[in-house]
Amino acid sequence: MMVTDNKKRTSRADTSLKAEHEYICGNSGTGKSSYIKEIMKGYKRIIAFDPDDEYGTMPGFTRIETARELVAKLKAAGSGNFKIAFVGEGKAAFEFWCECVFKVGLCLAIAEEIADVTSPAKAPPAWGKLIRRGRKFGVKICAVTQRPAEADKTILSNAAFIRTFALGRFSDRQAISREIQLSINVMEKMRPLDWIHFARADLTKTAGRLGQRRAAIPINDNGESLQKGPAKDTIMKA
């Protein structure tokens, strides 16, 4: 566990934060992709595992379907910039993608719907290696899922940041509630676009809503605002 370091937690612009893994979960349509688009703004080398074919048409992205093309594209990119959407499906394709990310290093690696290619039991080997050692090579993983209860736990426990949007299933809320020490009742009150963000370095939680102007609000384990003043009520309104 890292010791609290005020310099480190100030902003995402701080380059020292850039290779810290992030876990993003929520039902379909709750705001995960909108959040990831914000993260992507800070990176020039991006590679997505994109089974649902969502990134290929984004500005600057090359859509790639085969392992051979992926290797060729990364070799051509060398130490330069790239934005790649690998439209792979299944566990073998995912493991291959993990190997490629590990080799290329220094990038933002977005893994979409990890519950389809991992299980809670044990991380697939290349994925496990990427999680544990990727950071040293400047790889920031963004692992995305609608089903935290059904997905790999290695990334959940190794993520420096966990951002949860609304989750429809009890088992999924339970998994996140336990990991970030947040009352499950608070999670039940979340609606699409609401989010709660956990920073492992200092165990803080903040809450907000996409598209909302006001700053994120620090909250306690019961979802109550830690801000001074009258706003003592819970953040997520029933």
Ligand SMILES: Nc1ncnc2c1ncn2[C@@H]1O[C@H](COP(=O)(O)OP(=O)(O)O)[C@@H](O)[C@H]1O
């Ligand atoms: N800032 C925002 N304000 C209002 N609506 C938004 C905002 N961000 C996203 N949405 C809407 O919320 C829906 C879900 O967003 P999306 O990020 O695609 O969710 P997910 O990736 O979790 O399925 C989309 O219809 C999108 O238009």
Ligand SMILES: [Mg+2]
């Ligand atoms: Mg999405």
